[in-house]
Amino acid sequence: MERLQNQMVTWRRDFHKHPELGFLEMRTASIVAEQLEGLGFEIQLGREVMHPDFCMGKPDEKATAAHFEWAKRHGAVEKYLQHFEEGYTGVVGILDTGTPGPTVAFRVDMDALPVYESETDNHFPNRNHFRSINENMHACGHDVHTTIGLGLAAMLSEHKDELRGRIKLIFQPAEEGVRGARSMVEAGVADDVDYFIASHIGLNVPFNHFIASNNGFLASSKIDVSFKGVASHAGGHPEEGKNAMLAAASAVLNLHSIPRHADGATRINVGEIHAGSGRNIIPDSAELKVEIRGATTELNEYMKSYAEKVIEGAAIMHQVDYDITLAGEAISAKGSPELAAIMHKSAEKAGLNSELENNSAAGSEDATYFMEAVQKSGGYATYCIFGTDLAAGHHNEKFDVNEDSMMSSARVLFEAAKTLTHE
Amino acid sequence: MERLQNQMVTWRRDFHKHPELGFLEMRTASIVAEQLEGLGFEIQLGREVMHPDFCMGKPDEKATAAHFEWAKRHGAVEKYLQHFEEGYTGVVGILDTGTPGPTVAFRVDMDALPVYESETDNHFPNRNHFRSINENMHACGHDVHTTIGLGLAAMLSEHKDELRGRIKLIFQPAEEGVRGARSMVEAGVADDVDYFIASHIGLNVPFNHFIASNNGFLASSKIDVSFKGVASHAGGHPEEGKNAMLAAASAVLNLHSIPRHADGATRINVGEIHAGSGRNIIPDSAELKVEIRGATTELNEYMKSYAEKVIEGAAIMHQVDYDITLAGEAISAKGSPELAAIMHKSAEKAGLNSELENNSAAGSEDATYFMEAVQKSGGYATYCIFGTDLAAGHHNEKFDVNEDSMMSSARVLFEAAKTLTHE
């Protein structure tokens, strides 16, 4: 046990030191694949578990190729790396006990954030020499999630005889920006799952505490909008231009003026606009970054479809072309109380203070796609939180967790696996 | 001659006392028809000389029927009145000399304005008991134009033997708002015309002065826009509405922001907006009155087609329906110098101080449709101005002319007719 504990710290610090952005988790995924296979898991890699049409906000070929080289130079496991060359970095490990029983799935996410990690002495990873070696940072704990997943794999492997049915460990890319889950669901990863458990560390839950069912996720769509017009000399021939900025400005005002919906909270924000290429030129291009949220999938959908009409209309107004790209999307979800009850007991067995449910609004998560898929086909799903001590808030340059939370978290999941495969 | 002079004053005061709005000149037209036929002109009436599809801003059936009753009660000539019952109030009189020669056309307009005429003592028509008996007023001199047309008819009839070819007198409805000319042109009234002369009294040209070719008319389109959405309780269910006011407000801002054209002056004005039915109801309707102008037909067309896209886009933005109705339209035109030269000489023969050309911007006129049609088929066209003393500006409640200008104006046109039919 202590060996596994040490191993987990080693894993975590290695992942932390080598953070990789969404759809670029090549090094991480190669190590995960190697470990799982070593522990007797059947592994499914890359396109096998990700539908290319549903990867949102995926980096372009050039960035992907460049990171592939980086991964090669920084300790990726060559044998598996090739499967991730195009940026399909999902890994699924299956442990089949050979006995009848349900399929229980656990999802962890692997990606880091474009945050420059703190270089101060009081930042634990820096002091202990596992600060990020690049410009990114595991500032949301996904290094820990990956580690918990591997720790759980080790426990499952060791205690395979105590289990029944099948265990599926899902290592998901690109949770940040809610971009990666849907492609795994569309590839069928959730199709045979009877119980699905996603989990997250931190989120202001105290050390040694546990939430068995975190609800309150907002549905969200992130869209990139571009308007394409025609440039012209603004002094000489304004009438020859097609002004993409006027379309964009009209869109901005009208997006923000979409009528509020009576059924619950909605949000829309145009977070960025960039348009035009020079003071004296009719702007021929404009780019918007938009985020939409709704308390439910329906509310989010209401906002999104209204937004699409606003954008279409703005383009027509000024006779410019437009393009809308989905850069991320998540739905809302509600955990299954039956499964929450089991997680609650599992946490108590593992020695944690557990709470059954938490409903306060808590950002967006694309694990909701898995939850919806599993529930739709008659299964059960929940989203748990592992409490820990946080050095700073999520996405902060000084974010850090208490590493002692990792083993207990893996324990909760292991206890749940045991219980669930005997249901 | 003095008899005709007196007759003209009588006509003018009768028309002035009974002003009729555009497409409702039923009484006026019936009198014109009777006079022309009496003078030996062949007459063409109503739909014969007006294409129904091109009447713009025509009053609705109810208003037309009501005015028909009014006309009956107020001295319309019953025999001709029936031809104008549906509001097609155009009259064309043709004097065929039976000898070979060109066709020379003169256009006068007959409609009045919705201006409440002054009741003060120093207002000549009031003092002399021919103030308007209804809510409208001949505040632009079209009563005088009609009178000049009839005076000219009398002269032509009397001196028919001095003429050759054919003379066509065109009495046009609905010049105000530039609504009536196009329907006459589309009905073919200009097809056989070799020389076309339109004329106007006043326009700040002094008494006894004459302009042989007034150019500088702005092309113009008047459009009525309506947006139709869905009402909903704004507090209870805002999302169930389709907000026509948001579409309209976006249209207003973007119509005014259409890029200026480098080739010359353009104008756009949303003169009126009315939207919504109650403070707490999502507005389901919005109405705009828009006026567009351009120094040339092309510039006006640039503005108009851009405006149509703005309106379409605004409707799409907020998922409402829209409708654009053309409530008036005029093109730009340039007089034919050859014809201007002849008019110039005719005016001098008639004892007026004549100027060949005036190019300053001068509002809009739909006689331009006749001018374009005649010039396109190889003919010549011009637009003349008869100077007079004005008691107040055009469209003012105290507008009045010097009645002595009427006879000399008719004389100029008669001299021109003599010269032109011998060309």
Next chain:
Amino acid sequence: MERLQNQMVTWRRDFHKHPELGFLEMRTASIVAEQLEGLGFEIQLGREVMHPDFCMGKPDEKATAAHFEWAKRHGAVEKYLQHFEEGYTGVVGILDTGTPGPTVAFRVDMDALPVYESETDNHFPNRNHFRSINENMHACGHDVHTTIGLGLAAMLSEHKDELRGRIKLIFQPAEEGVRGARSMVEAGVADDVDYFIASHIGLNVPFNHFIASNNGFLASSKIDVSFKGVASHAGGHPEEGKNAMLAAASAVLNLHSIPRHADGATRINVGEIHAGSGRNIIPDSAELKVEIRGATTELNEYMKSYAEKVIEGAAIMHQVDYDITLAGEAISAKGSPELAAIMHKSAEKAGLNSELENNSAAGSEDATYFMEAVQKSGGYATYCIFGTDLAAGHHNEKFDVNEDSMMSSARVLFEAAKTLTHE
């Protein structure tokens, strides 16, 4: 008791037949005053109980004078009518038992709506010959409220010896549009009140049912906005105008784009816009009717103060003047549980099925000003609902109640008065 029952029906039908709009309840108020004085109440009238500076959306002098004449002609009690001539139509009746005890206040409202009452046979008031004799209608039950108030007065008067302390009956004008309550509160009407009970009939609560504490009122501000610019000929001299419509259109879009508040529901609606005076004239005026709501007073205030900046900025943009008039305002409020408990028991005593509390959003009410004032000075307040059978929804032309609900409602209030004056 049966005598009172009959009297209440008579009162109700008389009020129903003579509906009066807000601040014009002259006839109604004069009858109320006469009855209260007859029953031994001390009465306070007009400006005594209304602060002129806080009457919102009050009709102008001309409309007020005209209605005064109407009231005189239609059975107002002359002796009291003069106090209401200027449209300050509030009445307060005080029954002082002469024994020590708290002051208990009941509020009823008296105004009608500009709804044209149904003339169909199946409409009970029409069939029974007490349909409105003018263009307005008691389509929200305030005729019934006034009647319940008078019935309560009769019971209190008869059983004065069973009471202690003082009873205050507040007959409020102009509740529709939330315009009248504040002026009574500012005049000090609530200052000496220990217990305050407002009530409403209907609101989808079933017959013989009762709600002891209706919460969930939305705070709301109704504002009228006018922009005043300078007219100019849009073709000739656009630059000489100051375009009030551009200011208004910018305001409309930006009012609707005020960022949503995280703490709860907010609403804003520009329900009407009227701007401009002619197609070809730069619009020199624009009028907006705006309604703002918030789940709490703070949320409403957030929206309102943001809206004021939007309007100010829009005016500056186009160099026009602006004016904002408050046409109505209500705050949110929360009933006192202690008082609700007593009302609950009083309703059970009166034989009704009572529910302690209802929290669903329920429009706006300006009784909230009384509630806030009483609670602030240490008193208790609640808002009750009397269930009934409704013939049609509130504000509908066929609205009607079951008259049997009137007596039981008065009974509930009487029971409460007995209990509360002994607290």
Next chain:
Amino acid sequence: MERLQNQMVTWRRDFHKHPELGFLEMRTASIVAEQLEGLGFEIQLGREVMHPDFCMGKPDEKATAAHFEWAKRHGAVEKYLQHFEEGYTGVVGILDTGTPGPTVAFRVDMDALPVYESETDNHFPNRNHFRSINENMHACGHDVHTTIGLGLAAMLSEHKDELRGRIKLIFQPAEEGVRGARSMVEAGVADDVDYFIASHIGLNVPFNHFIASNNGFLASSKIDVSFKGVASHAGGHPEEGKNAMLAAASAVLNLHSIPRHADGATRINVGEIHAGSGRNIIPDSAELKVEIRGATTELNEYMKSYAEKVIEGAAIMHQVDYDITLAGEAISAKGSPELAAIMHKSAEKAGLNSELENNSAAGSEDATYFMEAVQKSGGYATYCIFGTDLAAGHHNEKFDVNEDSMMSSARVLFEAAKTLTHE
């Protein structure tokens, strides 16, 4: 003469190879200063001839310091360079003949453009090894202007005895973006000038042709606008932000909707907008680059002051701060016919085909400030064009002139100097 011709080619190619942007013409100015002093001119440098308060769009200290180092490393004349260290790079050379006579001033401009020069073989400067050594380019011929100025200085120096009065050679920085002239005028450089001649090469005038008076410059203001609000999490606390993007979008639409002016052409273009820092953050900043133009100074001023109100109002609407910086400005001007006549003759003396006047719209020029100042104090001013063969249009990466035009241009100015100093 041939020696001077060769010298001029050498100068021109050296300047061309070392292009310097506006207010950074340190190397160029140091060479100009050395040459003028060597030729017997009294020189005035830097702040002596530039008022710091009127330098528009001046690079910041860091960029200025960096370029100073570049100039030092690339052949600037150390002795003079120090005067230009802070970016005040104007040079005035005065040749006083000691005899009574008028003061005649010639203005040339020295700055280059941020254009990356063509590297193709058919580009003459590249083929002949004087292509720019940095990222900028003399793509508007100011290298040639500076050379003509020095050539003129050499001629004047050699023929000083043929002259009377005083000759003033004004080497102006930062003509591009119309940023530098005003600071020299405000420093008094034009105060003692009787005749002022500005000139430009190219502008589509053919080789060996000359325009004695180019009018039709548009007045123009270039403004940079920044809105500064408050960022906030758009999902969590939208109400805590102050949205600079909404202010900016409203400004964009309303800037474009400023009513057209009847007196002549106006233009406004928001050429660039950049706002916001992330999809999910209420944008706390927005930057606009705006260009305004008018056919006259008054028209430009009308647009500019309206624009300032739009920006102020937009900021107030969304409660953000704003800042407007003038990044360049030019007025309109009309050449003095008397001086044009003399330039016309001087050009003919120098063997060029001269045209007296050209009035077509021709962009903006800040030499107009000198022209206005000289004319206001009773002097004469004109703006001339030297025709040449252009390899490509102005501001194009392949722009080049026929170097044979340089000597003849200097000759025209020299002839004018002779004539004018004897006036």
